[in-house]
Structures are given as C-alpha cells and as structure tokens.
Amino acid sequence: EDQVTQSPEALRLQEGESSSLNCSYTVSGLRGLFWYRQDPGKGPEFLFTLYSAGEEKEKERLKATLTKKESFLHITAPKPEDSATYLCAVGGSNYKLTFGKGTLLTVNP
Amino acid sequence: NAGVMQNPRHLVRRRGQEARLRCSPMKGHSHVYWYRQLPEEGLKFMVYLQKENIIDESGMPKERFSAEFPKEGPSILRIQQVVRGDSAAYFCASSSTTDVGQPQHFGDGTRLSIL
Numbered sequence: 001e002d003q004v005t006q007s008p009e010a011l012r013l014q015e016g017e018s019s020s021l022n023c024s025y026t027v028s029g030l031r032g033l034f035w036y037r038q039d040p041g042k043g044p045e046f047l048f049t050l051y052s053a054g055e056e057k058e059k060e061r062l063k064a065t066l067t068k069k070e071s072f073l074h075i076t077a078p079k080p081e082d083s084a085t086y087l088c089a090v091g092g093s094n095y096k097l098t099f100g101k102g103t104l105l106t107v108n109p
Numbered sequence: 110n111a112g113v114m115q116n117p118r119h120l121v122r123r124r125g126q127e128a129r130l131r132c133s134p135m136k137g138h139s140h141v142y143w144y145r146q147l148p149e150e151g152l153k154f155m156v157y158l159q160k161e162n163i164i165d166e167s168g169m170p171k172e173r174f175s176a177e178f179p180k181e182g183p184s185i186l187r188i189q190q191v192v193r194g195d196s197a198a199y200f201c202a203s204s205s206t207t208d209v210g211q212p213q214h215f216g217d218g219t220r221l222s223i224l
Contacts, residue, residue: 032212049212096209
C-alpha cells in the first residue's frame with residue numbers, strides 16, 4: 001500500500017525566513033509525485049509534478065526536489081501570502097493519488 | 110470559469126436523509142475522481158469514474174455510498190441514510206487522461222454537515 005508522511009505538521013516562519021517541508025513516501029512504481037497548496041475552505045491547487053529522482057521544479061519562491069524516498073518543498077524568503085497547507089501526494093500503479101496529511105505553513109509579517 | 114465546479118458548497122442534512130453532491134469536471138476532462146477529507150486526516154480516494162463507467166471504487170464504503178458519471182450532466186456522489194460520521198469535505202478532481210502521472214485538478218469541495 002502506498003504511503004505518504006509529511007513533516008512537520010505545522011511550521012511558523014517569519015517573513016523572509018527560508019525553510020523546507022518534507023514528504024517521505026513509499027509507493028509501488030512511482031508515476032508522479034505531486035505538490036498542492038490548499039487554502040482554508042478551498043480545494044487543493046496544483047503546484048508541481050516530479051517524476052524521477054534528481055528532478056527539480058521551481059515556481060516563484062517555491063522549489064520542489066525529489067529523491068527515491070522523499071521530496072522537499074523549499075520556500076525561499078516567504079511572504080505572508082505563502083501561508084497555506086501544503087499537500088504532497090503520490091501516484092502509483094493504480095489510478096488514485098495517495099495524500100499525506102499536509103504541513104500547515106504560517107508566515108508572519 | 111473553466112475549473113472543476115462542485116455544488117453545493119455546503120450541505121446540511123439530518124441523520125437518515127440523503128445527500129447528493131455534484132461535480133462538473135474541467136472542460137475537456139473525461140476522468141473524475143472523488144476524495145473525502147476528514148478533520149485532521151489527509152484526502153482519501155473514494156472512486157474513479159469515466160463517462161458511464163465506474164473504473165475503481167475501492168475507496169468507497171460498500172453500503173450507502175454510490176457514484177455515477179452519466180453521458181450528459183455532472184458526476185454525482187450519493188450518500189443514503191447519512192450518519193454523523195459522514196460529516197466531511199468531499200472533493201472532486203478531474204483529469205484529461207487515465208495516466209496517474211498527470212496532475213488531477215480539484216474543485217473547492219462540498220462541506221457536508223450531519224445534524
């Protein structure tokens with residue numbers, strides 16, 4: 001059974017203070033690792049897909065990286081508008097995505 | 110708005126009533142997935158449908174829950190005889206392909222509350 005564990009559960013940063021979120025996974029036949037952002041009362045918003053170890057993707061202040069066992073979402077010089085829950089999910093050998101419980105990021109001004 | 114549309118956004122039902130949740134996929138998408146998000150839990154897969162076909166319902170409870178995606182109209186998730194434990198946020202996602210390596214795009218969900 002595919003499994004995804006995200007850490008930390010919650011992270012509080014000051015504006016401009018860079019950090020990383022972790023996503024550890026086990027999956028039979030990785031077809032894709034996905035990062036989503038979820039704001040309160042909203043659905044997950046797609047950020048990145050990573051397919052193979054060593055791959056990196058960037059978007060504004062966010063950079064996602066992938067190894068064979070984990071993925072990191074690096075946040076550089078975050079702003080208050082980056083506050084959200086960040087979800088990691090894997091797509092394996094079947095049709096469904098398996099999600100972690102998410103990391104709640106709060107960026108204080 | 111070309112995104113995934115779900116309605117209603119909020120639904121209140123009394124125990125024993127029926128709940129119907131609707132999902133219109135993104136334009137051009139013919140693959141629909143339903144997920145449930147319980148408080149303090151991650152999103153859990155329920156069912157995957159294509160037009161007029163249920164492909165995978167392995168995550169759906171065997172009783173009281175059903176889903177359909179007719180040839181015309183939105184996908185419907187139906188919960189009969191609701192109980193308190195059915196209170197959750199239900200999300201629909203769609204994709205343009207059966208390839209799970211391609212991203213699924215989500216709607217803003219239906220928050221179901223059972224009194």
